Structures are given as structure tokens and as C-alpha cells.
Amino acid sequence: MTTLLFTIVIVTQYYNVYSYMTINKYDLSDCVLNPKLVQEIASYKNITKTIMNEVVNNGDTFYNEYANFIDKFGARPAGSVVLEEAIDHMINLTRSNGLETVTTEDVMSPHWVRGSETATMIKPRIKPIAILGLGSSVSTPSGGITAEVIVMRNFNELNETIESNVKGKIVVFDAHYTSYGETVAYRVEGATKAAEKGAVASLIRSVTPFSLYTTHTGSQEYGSNVTKIPTAAITHEDADLLRRLQDRGATIVMSINMTSTLDYKTSRNTLIDLKGCEDREKLVIVSGHIDSWDVGQGAMDDGGGMFISWYVPVIIHKLKLKPRRTLRAILWTSEEPGLVGAIEYLNRHMNELNNINFIMESDEGTFEPLGLDVSGSQNAVCIVAEVLKLFKPIDKLKVSSTVGSDITIFNSKGVPGASLLNKNERYFWYHHSNADTMDVQNKNDVVQCAAFLAAFSYVISDLTEDIPRY
Amino acid sequence: MTTLLFTIVIVTQYYNVYSYMTINKYDLSDCVLNPKLVQEIASYKNITKTIMNEVVNNGDTFYNEYANFIDKFGARPAGSVVLEEAIDHMINLTRSNGLETVTTEDVMSPHWVRGSETATMIKPRIKPIAILGLGSSVSTPSGGITAEVIVMRNFNELNETIESNVKGKIVVFDAHYTSYGETVAYRVEGATKAAEKGAVASLIRSVTPFSLYTTHTGSQEYGSNVTKIPTAAITHEDADLLRRLQDRGATIVMSINMTSTLDYKTSRNTLIDLKGCEDREKLVIVSGHIDSWDVGQGAMDDGGGMFISWYVPVIIHKLKLKPRRTLRAILWTSEEPGLVGAIEYLNRHMNELNNINFIMESDEGTFEPLGLDVSGSQNAVCIVAEVLKLFKPIDKLKVSSTVGSDITIFNSKGVPGASLLNKNERYFWYHHSNADTMDVQNKNDVVQCAAFLAAFSYVISDLTEDIPRY
Structure with missing residues (x-):
């Protein structure tokens, strides 16, 4: 992950705006959800189990695809040829998994060598x-x-x-x-x-x-x-x-x-859609970035986050599930030089911003999953908290003004979202160094992250009620 | 530290000879020490406190001398000019601390660059x-x-x-x-x-x-x-x-x-004696090696062990204490290529081997001190255990067939000895790598190691009874 998030965090911290709040302290007593919605959410229990089991049962294949990707391409710096080859690989991998709705959008990217x-x-x-x-x-x-x-x-x-x-x-x-x-x-x-x-x-x-x-x-x-x-x-x-x-x-x-x-090259954001069966224009986005720094192998930052995000529409599609809204995985390009891919996407899709129901990201490690860091209105947080109950013990909730790295710019525009919380105490030991390799990763943890993210995303994309904004 | 120790350990492990035994399991019930000796050992309580306090009170100066040494010379590979300059530095430092009885003995050393x-x-x-x-x-x-x-x-x-x-x-x-x-x-x-x-x-x-x-x-x-x-x-x-x-x-x-x-150069073992006041020809040796690998700064392996060993006669001398036996610190040269300095010393002093009452070493880190790893007869172990009671909680005792690295070759000849036990779980994270720097060290821990080693060495060198051999 890069810096922009943290620049924002610093700024807001200076003004005492930024804060972490647990649902217990902040929201629980104030959460008044429609009982029908609570009931609806509870009704997803079995389907979340099915999705998670499917991911776990395909865990070896999934993890091997991930390791193979990292080992095949290694570091994928913004603007490099190898990044474009890695993007092509992911496009082909998506198609070979039976999902044809994969498109790319050009991004002018700095290419620092x-x-x-x-x-x-x-x-x-x-x-x-x-x-x-x-x-x-x-x-x-x-x-x-x-x-x-x-x-x-x-x-x-x-x-x-x-x-x-x-x-x-x-x-x-x-x-x-x-x-x-x-x-x-x-x-x-x-x-x-x-x-x-x-x-x-x-x-x-x-x-x-x-x-x-x-x-x-x-x-x-x-x-x-x-x-x-x-x-x-x-x-x-x-x-x-x-x-x-x-x-x-x-x-x-x-x-x-x-x-x-330093020069500039054309790169691409990659969009993988599982089309919604009712509100197709409405989007639940799940994302990670495919570029990395030139040192290390970009296995942790953000190979893991990118791969588990990519897998969400793939595994939901494999299960022949059809969520109400369109479930879109985005593999951001050129995050490291400063959220370049995400900024381009935001600019290009500015007038469709209201269609993004919820936006998610994993860019802080794929260690043991713990829950979610959420940005959004009180009601949005309450719904996420209710959905998280389905995933106990992966039910830790943090609330922040903005979350993630690429998606902070969407949060700032009022789009509610969440980033994956995981047991990442050692994340910065490896971050942006030669030590960011597959050795950081634990297969079971990565698979559990993928399972949780897929099942959670499915529920959010399928709920009858939209995630409410401020 | 280098490998020879471990080669021996492996060999003895294969033959089920090598073992760790705590005093509780192995010795306590069998230890029958002369009550006069037990009383004599107990009488050292105050003097050990005095020595340890003196080290702690001089802790800043001592640690700064150590850090200054590491920062001034950095890596000190066997056979290098910088190693000889570092040896000269330690000779001068000894003299400037009022101890003139410092000599060197030539060692032909491999010089691999x-x-x-x-x-x-x-x-x-x-x-x-x-x-x-x-x-x-x-x-x-x-x-x-x-x-x-x-x-x-x-x-x-x-x-x-x-x-x-x-x-x-x-x-x-x-x-x-x-x-x-x-x-x-x-x-x-x-x-x-x-x-x-x-x-x-x-x-x-x-x-x-x-x-x-x-x-x-x-x-x-x-x-x-x-x-x-x-x-x-x-x-x-x-x-x-x-x-x-x-x-x-x-x-x-x-x-x-x-x-x-690869060629060969003359290097030097450095011997610093605090002459005994009664049995001058009898020696208690405390040691560490002054050479290091060419990567990192040799701060941990074995700058710390060498420095705390060097400090033993220096601080005892400063306190104007005169132990019965001669207390000799040895700064081994060329340990890393294979105990070259120690082997030369052993060969040169073979016919004085019986004079070595006890030989000590610190070459496995100077983290928080825990106690000693002892090699020797049952009675030797019993005496060490009794002396360690003075240092509670630094009283952990291990018993091994040979201990340390350089001093293993002396143990193998029947000379009883001990190496410093310390909280060195991360020792091999840094060992022989660029990460062996002053950052590994904690001032308080190093000073505590020095205090313990000085006080323990003093007691052993002053006891009326020799440490018995097999």
C-alpha cells in the first residue's frame, strides 16, 4: 500500500477528526435496524457457509494459482512491461475460470526505474x-x-x-x-x-x-x-x-x-464483473492493486489482497450464485506511485458514483482475517456489524473516516466501504522491501481471507436494502 | 561463534553422549559439598554485590567504550589489518584502565577476502x-x-x-x-x-x-x-x-x-592478566573472540562477549581486589575461520593445561543474562551451582559435555568451564549477517552480563578450593 491514505489520516488526526471506534463503544446501542433486515441478514447463514466451504475446498488450487502468479512475474512496478504481462495473465485466468466479463481501462502511469x-x-x-x-x-x-x-x-x-x-x-x-x-x-x-x-x-x-x-x-x-x-x-x-x-x-x-x-506509460485497471440479476447498474466493488514496488516480489503488497479480491466474482460465479447487484472486482494499477489507477477510475466514473453501493479493499496484508475496518454512515456501520455476526469469530469491527488506500478517495466522496482487518502486526517488517515474498504468507490464512471476503461481499451485494449513505 | 562447537555437539548427539541437564534433575541430590566450602561461598555475597554495583555504576562508560569500539572498527575479519588495529585498541584501552599486564601471542591466521x-x-x-x-x-x-x-x-x-x-x-x-x-x-x-x-x-x-x-x-x-x-x-x-x-x-x-x-597473516591472541596473590600460576580464564565475519559489525558475535570478558580483570583491578589465582582475560583471534587462535593457544600452553582451574567464554550473545552452561565433573558442577546461588535470579544452570566455541577444545582436554547463558532466542536471526550491529544490543542487558561475569569470575578465581576435574 502507498501513502495517500496515511497522509489523509495524519491530516485528520491533526484535526481530531480521525478516530477508531468499535461498534461496542460507538454504535451498538444506537443501531436500530429494521427487524426484517435483521432477519434477512440472518437468513444468509447457510449461503455464507457454502461460499466459505467452496473457497476452502478449492484452497489448494487457489493458493497455487496465487503463488504461481507471484513466482512467474515477481515484482510488478508501475509502468513496467512485466506489470502489463501480469495484467494479461489475470485477464486470461479470469476467462479460464469461466468469467468473460473482464474489461480494462487505460491509465497513464508514472514509470520510475x-x-x-x-x-x-x-x-x-x-x-x-x-x-x-x-x-x-x-x-x-x-x-x-x-x-x-x-x-x-x-x-x-x-x-x-x-x-x-x-x-x-x-x-x-x-x-x-x-x-x-x-x-x-x-x-x-x-x-x-x-x-x-x-x-x-x-x-x-x-x-x-x-x-x-x-x-x-x-x-x-x-x-x-x-x-x-x-x-x-x-x-x-x-x-x-x-x-x-x-x-x-x-x-x-x-x-x-x-x-x-522517469517517464510515463499506459497501464490498465482491470474490472471483472459478475453481473447483478436485479440492479445491474448498482455496484459492490472489491479490490486490491496488482502493481508493486520493484524490490521484493509484491506477494504481500498487494499480491495477496489483489488475488483474494479477484477471486470474489470468480468463486461466486463458480457456485452459480447471482447477487442482486453487480459484484465488481477491480485490480487497480499503479497504486504505489500514488493511487494513480484509482484516481483515474474515480475521474472516469464520477457521474456513476451513486451507483457504488459499497466499496471494499484488501491492501494491508492477508494474514489471519479478523474482520473489517468500515467507513460510512451510522446505518451503514450497523448493517455491516449485523452482517459480520454471520462470520464469528471473524467479526471485529473498526470504524474510520476513510479506510484502505485506493478506496480512501471514494470514501472521501461519501461512498461507504471497508477494508480487510487481519492479524498484520508484522506487515511493516516486510512492506516495500526485498522481504515482501511468498514467505510472508501462510496458505491457510490467505484462503481464510479469501473465503471471508467472498462470502461477505456476496451478502452485501445481494441484500434487498442498499447500504445507506450519510 | 563458529562451527567447531556444533560439529562436536552433533557428533556427540549422534552417539547419545551429549545432553543438557539441569542441576535439579542431575545433581542436586548428589551434591555433597564440604560445609566449610558452602559457608565460604556464601561469604562472597557482599563482594559479588560490590563488584556488580561497580560494573553497573560504570555502565555508561563501559557501554560507550564498547559501542565506540564497534563503531570505530566495524567488521574485523581474521587476518585483516583492521583486526590488528582493533587488537591494538584493546591493548591501549587495557593500559589506560591501569592494567599493564597485557601481552599478545602470535597466531598464523587464514585471511579470506x-x-x-x-x-x-x-x-x-x-x-x-x-x-x-x-x-x-x-x-x-x-x-x-x-x-x-x-x-x-x-x-x-x-x-x-x-x-x-x-x-x-x-x-x-x-x-x-x-x-x-x-x-x-x-x-x-x-x-x-x-x-x-x-x-x-x-x-x-x-x-x-x-x-x-x-x-x-x-x-x-x-x-x-x-x-x-x-x-x-x-x-x-x-x-x-x-x-x-x-x-x-x-x-x-x-x-x-x-x-x-585466501592467504595467511599473523594475528594475535591478547592475554590480560590480573595476577593472583597466592597461586599466580593457577589460571581462571574468561574469554571472547575479537575477530568477526566481514558482514555486519561483529557487535554481537562476538564484540559483546569479548568486551564483557575483557572487562573482568579491568573492573576487579579497579576495585583493587586481588583474587588468589590469576584472572586472565583472553581475546581470541580468528575464531570464525575455525577456532584458530584458541587452537594455537592450546598447543602453545599444552603443558600448562593443569594450571587452568576454570575456563569461561561468552560467544552466544550478551542479551539478558540467565546463568551458565557448565562442562566438568559432578563436583565442579556442584561448586558452580553453589556459587550461582549468589546471583539469583541469574542462576540457571545447564550441564553439557563441552560448552562455548573456542573453549570446547579445552573442555575436551578435561578443563572444566562455562559459557554464558543468556536470553538469546533471536541470536541466529542476526548471526553472521549484515544485521549483526549495535542495534542488536540493549545497554542494560550487556551491562548486566558484564556485572554477572565479573563477579562470578572473581569468586571462582578466589575460592580456596580448586574446581575439581574428572
């Missing part, structure tokens, strides 16, 4: 420093950059440092991980803030709670009217080393060489 | 494979090796595979981690076993219970009369990928390029 990247501490001693360029970083000038290093704990410290102490230097942001939402600010804005003070390059402590000398990339954004300086992530271990050396009064000099290219 | 190392899977798709050459590995022929890959789960599978299926191929040993003692066999013997079947290179799944796409090096030994083939570690993640591809019937081709050089 990492070249060679090396860094060496030259003083006080020579030591190689592992670096991993941040997405959209510019190259260093030919011959690289050799400059003194200044280590900054946070933006406040940078603000309080006089410009002459930063000018011409490499700024290292040594911000310790608190939460992704908070700490990612250094990745997104670090280069811009450092450049505003005249720095020649910006390095960040990798945004992760745990490191085995691991570097983590991710998107960053150059502010307008500032010099674009090269920017990369370093490991916790080296950030701590640099901090200690600085604290001891050492002059630290580092040499950095980075190359990259 | 890693050059460039790259590997790429070429079929069924192109993917870079992270590799880390194993110590003493030969280079690939100029131009590298490009060959088909065969993945083997274990030595049995290799034995059962006909030679023509291995000949000319790159063997990947995909042995899953059970314990270091068991799994390290693939690192030590993998190249030899693969070469015996005509393989052109040997890769092992890194010997660790947990990976973030992490490679782990370590020593390996070419058998006599086999072709020396290049050998390296790959990550769990890539081993699993190769396994899945093979299981799906794919032909896997990999290209490997590795360079290295």
Missing part, C-alpha cells in the same frame, strides 16, 4: 551504507554526491537548525518508527523539507518497526518550487550508527551515487 | 538472487558459472540422487532450520558433498530461523580429494522460490559470479 544505487561513508571510516532510492527520486549528478552528513531526529529539529548548518549537506532523517501514519511523513516530505534548507540529498531511516539491516522504499513527493534532490532509505542500523558518530562529535562524510529514470 | 558476488536466475525468468559467499569459498572461474539448478532438501536426498542428475549442476541445499547444531552441517559440508557428486557450485539456504531476505555466511570446509567448488548462502525466500519452481517442473538456470582470495 531504479538504476544503480551505492553509498559509502567516507569519514570517519570507510563503510558501505545500504541505500534504497525512494520512488520518483532524481539521480545524483554524474560522479555522485560527496558531502558532509547532518543527522536530524525530526522536522522540528530541522526547522530549528540554521540554514548554513544544512546547506550543501546530506540530511539524514533519523525519525524512529511510531506508527506508519506518523513516520511515513519523513519518507514523503523529507526530501522537500531538506531541500528547502539547501541540502543536497536526503536519506531517511527506513519506515519499519523492525530491521535486519533492511531497507524499505516507497513513494515520495517533491514540493513545487524546491530543488529536486536525490532521496533514499537507509537501514535502522546505519541511521543509529550515524547518530552515534554525530553525537560523539565526528565529522561524517558520505558519498552517494544514484541513477533512475 | 570476499570480492564481488552476484547471482542471477536466468530461467524460468530473470531475477537477481542475493548471495553471500561462505568463508574460504573459492572463486568461480573467470566469466562465472551458468548452470542448471537442482534443489535438495537434505543430504539423504542427495545421496539417493544418481550422479548424472547432479553432475555439472548448481546444488541448492534447501535444508530448513531445526537447530543451529543440526542445520549448520549443510553450510560446513554442503560444498564437499555436492562436489563429490560432480556439482559445479553449492548454495545453501541461510542457517537462520527467520529471514527478511537475509543472507548468513559462516565457515565451511572442503573435504580432501574433492574439487573445491564455489559455495554461498542464499535467502530463505529464494530457496523457497527455487523449490516451488522445481516442484512445478521448471528448468532453473542460474548464473553465479564470485571472487575471493
Whole structure:
């Protein structure tokens, strides 16, 4: 997943708007659902079991298709040829599963390609420093950059440092991980803030709670009217080393060489529809993104989420079930550079927004499923809570102003939605690093996520009542 | 720490000789210590408190010296110039702490230098494979090796595979981690076993219970009369990928390029004596190794163990305490290539072996101290158990046929000894990898290890009774 969500979260947190609320604290007493609706929801018990059993019974095949996809294509960076091949693969896989209603919509996507990247501490001693360029970083000038290093704990410290102490230097942001939402600010804005003070390059402590000398990339954004300086992530271990050396009064000099290219390519969002039998124009969307960073294999972020979302219309179709509304799986393209595919979809379908009854996403791991993080009106939350009762113990409910990553922009427009809650405590250990591989995944957990998502989506898409908006 | 210990452990395990015994199960009922000795041991309670308090009170200075040492020298490979500079640093640090009785003894050490190392899977798709050459590995022929890959789960599978299926191929040993003692066999013997079947290179799944796409090096030994083939570690993640591809019937081709050089250099064991006031010729030795692998910073393996061992005579001297026997700290050189420094010391001092009353080592981490792993006679174990009562809750006792790494060769000659037990469940996450840095360490834990080791060593070196042999 990328940053936009978290930027929004940060902003709303600052204004005390953003909050997590459990249904117990927030809603339970206020939920007054039509008894007929409650009864209707309860009547789905058997069908949810049937759907979940079907997914579990096909678990080996499903998981092997997923592993085969990841192993066949590996990393799928936005704008790359391999991403387009991976999209073709998913189109073909959909058709070979008997679903012909698969279409694509073009998306103009940034195509940032990492070249060679090396860094060496030259003083006080020579030591190689592992670096991993941040997405959209510019190259260093030919011959690289050799400059003194200044280590900054946070933006406040940078603000309080006089410009002459930063000018011409490499700024290292040594911000310790608190939460992704908070700490990612250094990745997104670090280069811009450092450049505003005249720095020649910006390095960040990798945004992760745990490191085995691991570097983590991710998107960053150059502010307008500032010099674009090269920017990369370093490991916790080296950030701590640099901090200690600085604290001891050492002059630290580092040499950095980075190359990259940036252009634009056409990519595609992939839409897989299981047409509704009554309200075809009404949509329940379930989604994940098919692109990944260029490091690792994009197995967790978001191969797993994409695959379980793709499987929803496939398995419902296999069961010959026909929900009232159209069930649409979307495989977003180019999420990582900044929700590019989702933004394009939103713009293209802006006047059909009212047709989206509910929008779902899985982009925070497919570990053991726990429940849903929901964005929507009180009544929407109440209905989701009632449906979740069918899935006990997968019935944890969180309520947030926006949820997920790609779908936040829909939530912001008033579309209710949910993202998959799962036991993802270690998600950021692997996120945007070489460690995002199939080894992160547990077959049973992924299959359980797929089973839950398919059955929940079916119920929502088939209910007689729409999910109410604000 | 290196492998020799574990090779011995494996061997003895095979013959059911090796065992762990707690004092409760094994000894308590049989321990009949002279009541005067028990009383004498109990009388050390206050002095152990004094020593431990002194270490804790100097904890900041001590830990900063340690961190400064690691940050100043970083990795200290056997035979390297930086290792000799690090040894000089420790000699000077000893003298600046008022201890002049520091000597060195020359050791002829292998000096293996890693050059460039790259590997790429070429079929069924192109993917870079992270590799880390194993110590003493030969280079690939100029131009590298490009060959088909065969993945083997274990030595049995290799034995059962006909030679023509291995000949000319790159063997990947995909042995899953059970314990270091068991799994390290693939690192030590993998190249030899693969070469015996005509393989052109040997890769092992890194010997660790947990990976973030992490490679782990370590020593390996070419058998006599086999072709020396290049050998390296790959990550769990890539081993699993190769396994899945093979299981799906794919032909896997990999290209490997590795360079290295091997020669011999003179290094030094460093001996720091706090001369005994009564039985000067009698020795209580406390030790750790100062060399490290070339990856990471050798902070854990064995910077921490070396530093707390070094501190024993230093802090006892600072307190103006004079134990009966000579307290000798040894900073072993060249442990990693195969206990080279310790073997040289043993050979050089063979006829003084009876003078070693007790030998200690810390080479398995300096996490929270728990107690000791002891090798020795029943009576020796009983005395250690009695002394450990002074250190509750740091009083856990294990009994093993040999303990530690460097000191195993002394145990095997009948010298009783102990190695530090500590809460090192994650030790092998970092071991022999780039993740062996100061980030592994917790100041309070390291200081507590130092305090315990110093106080325990003092008691053992001052007791009126020798530690009895078999």
C-alpha cells in the first residue's frame, strides 16, 4: 500500500477528526435496524457457509494459482512491461475460470526505474551504507554526491537548525518508527523539507518497526518550487550508527551515487464483473492493486489482497450464485506511485458514483482475517456489524473516516466501504522491501481471507436494502 | 561463534553422549559439598554485590567504550589489518584502565577476502538472487558459472540422487532450520558433498530461523580429494522460490559470479592478566573472540562477549581486589575461520593445561543474562551451582559435555568451564549477517552480563578450593 491514505489520516488526526471506534463503544446501542433486515441478514447463514466451504475446498488450487502468479512475474512496478504481462495473465485466468466479463481501462502511469544505487561513508571510516532510492527520486549528478552528513531526529529539529548548518549537506532523517501514519511523513516530505534548507540529498531511516539491516522504499513527493534532490532509505542500523558518530562529535562524510529514470506509460485497471440479476447498474466493488514496488516480489503488497479480491466474482460465479447487484472486482494499477489507477477510475466514473453501493479493499496484508475496518454512515456501520455476526469469530469491527488506500478517495466522496482487518502486526517488517515474498504468507490464512471476503461481499451485494449513505 | 562447537555437539548427539541437564534433575541430590566450602561461598555475597554495583555504576562508560569500539572498527575479519588495529585498541584501552599486564601471542591466521558476488536466475525468468559467499569459498572461474539448478532438501536426498542428475549442476541445499547444531552441517559440508557428486557450485539456504531476505555466511570446509567448488548462502525466500519452481517442473538456470582470495597473516591472541596473590600460576580464564565475519559489525558475535570478558580483570583491578589465582582475560583471534587462535593457544600452553582451574567464554550473545552452561565433573558442577546461588535470579544452570566455541577444545582436554547463558532466542536471526550491529544490543542487558561475569569470575578465581576435574 502507498501513502495517500496515511497522509489523509495524519491530516485528520491533526484535526481530531480521525478516530477508531468499535461498534461496542460507538454504535451498538444506537443501531436500530429494521427487524426484517435483521432477519434477512440472518437468513444468509447457510449461503455464507457454502461460499466459505467452496473457497476452502478449492484452497489448494487457489493458493497455487496465487503463488504461481507471484513466482512467474515477481515484482510488478508501475509502468513496467512485466506489470502489463501480469495484467494479461489475470485477464486470461479470469476467462479460464469461466468469467468473460473482464474489461480494462487505460491509465497513464508514472514509470520510475531504479538504476544503480551505492553509498559509502567516507569519514570517519570507510563503510558501505545500504541505500534504497525512494520512488520518483532524481539521480545524483554524474560522479555522485560527496558531502558532509547532518543527522536530524525530526522536522522540528530541522526547522530549528540554521540554514548554513544544512546547506550543501546530506540530511539524514533519523525519525524512529511510531506508527506508519506518523513516520511515513519523513519518507514523503523529507526530501522537500531538506531541500528547502539547501541540502543536497536526503536519506531517511527506513519506515519499519523492525530491521535486519533492511531497507524499505516507497513513494515520495517533491514540493513545487524546491530543488529536486536525490532521496533514499537507509537501514535502522546505519541511521543509529550515524547518530552515534554525530553525537560523539565526528565529522561524517558520505558519498552517494544514484541513477533512475522517469517517464510515463499506459497501464490498465482491470474490472471483472459478475453481473447483478436485479440492479445491474448498482455496484459492490472489491479490490486490491496488482502493481508493486520493484524490490521484493509484491506477494504481500498487494499480491495477496489483489488475488483474494479477484477471486470474489470468480468463486461466486463458480457456485452459480447471482447477487442482486453487480459484484465488481477491480485490480487497480499503479497504486504505489500514488493511487494513480484509482484516481483515474474515480475521474472516469464520477457521474456513476451513486451507483457504488459499497466499496471494499484488501491492501494491508492477508494474514489471519479478523474482520473489517468500515467507513460510512451510522446505518451503514450497523448493517455491516449485523452482517459480520454471520462470520464469528471473524467479526471485529473498526470504524474510520476513510479506510484502505485506493478506496480512501471514494470514501472521501461519501461512498461507504471497508477494508480487510487481519492479524498484520508484522506487515511493516516486510512492506516495500526485498522481504515482501511468498514467505510472508501462510496458505491457510490467505484462503481464510479469501473465503471471508467472498462470502461477505456476496451478502452485501445481494441484500434487498442498499447500504445507506450519510 | 563458529562451527567447531556444533560439529562436536552433533557428533556427540549422534552417539547419545551429549545432553543438557539441569542441576535439579542431575545433581542436586548428589551434591555433597564440604560445609566449610558452602559457608565460604556464601561469604562472597557482599563482594559479588560490590563488584556488580561497580560494573553497573560504570555502565555508561563501559557501554560507550564498547559501542565506540564497534563503531570505530566495524567488521574485523581474521587476518585483516583492521583486526590488528582493533587488537591494538584493546591493548591501549587495557593500559589506560591501569592494567599493564597485557601481552599478545602470535597466531598464523587464514585471511579470506570476499570480492564481488552476484547471482542471477536466468530461467524460468530473470531475477537477481542475493548471495553471500561462505568463508574460504573459492572463486568461480573467470566469466562465472551458468548452470542448471537442482534443489535438495537434505543430504539423504542427495545421496539417493544418481550422479548424472547432479553432475555439472548448481546444488541448492534447501535444508530448513531445526537447530543451529543440526542445520549448520549443510553450510560446513554442503560444498564437499555436492562436489563429490560432480556439482559445479553449492548454495545453501541461510542457517537462520527467520529471514527478511537475509543472507548468513559462516565457515565451511572442503573435504580432501574433492574439487573445491564455489559455495554461498542464499535467502530463505529464494530457496523457497527455487523449490516451488522445481516442484512445478521448471528448468532453473542460474548464473553465479564470485571472487575471493585466501592467504595467511599473523594475528594475535591478547592475554590480560590480573595476577593472583597466592597461586599466580593457577589460571581462571574468561574469554571472547575479537575477530568477526566481514558482514555486519561483529557487535554481537562476538564484540559483546569479548568486551564483557575483557572487562573482568579491568573492573576487579579497579576495585583493587586481588583474587588468589590469576584472572586472565583472553581475546581470541580468528575464531570464525575455525577456532584458530584458541587452537594455537592450546598447543602453545599444552603443558600448562593443569594450571587452568576454570575456563569461561561468552560467544552466544550478551542479551539478558540467565546463568551458565557448565562442562566438568559432578563436583565442579556442584561448586558452580553453589556459587550461582549468589546471583539469583541469574542462576540457571545447564550441564553439557563441552560448552562455548573456542573453549570446547579445552573442555575436551578435561578443563572444566562455562559459557554464558543468556536470553538469546533471536541470536541466529542476526548471526553472521549484515544485521549483526549495535542495534542488536540493549545497554542494560550487556551491562548486566558484564556485572554477572565479573563477579562470578572473581569468586571462582578466589575460592580456596580448586574446581575439581574428572
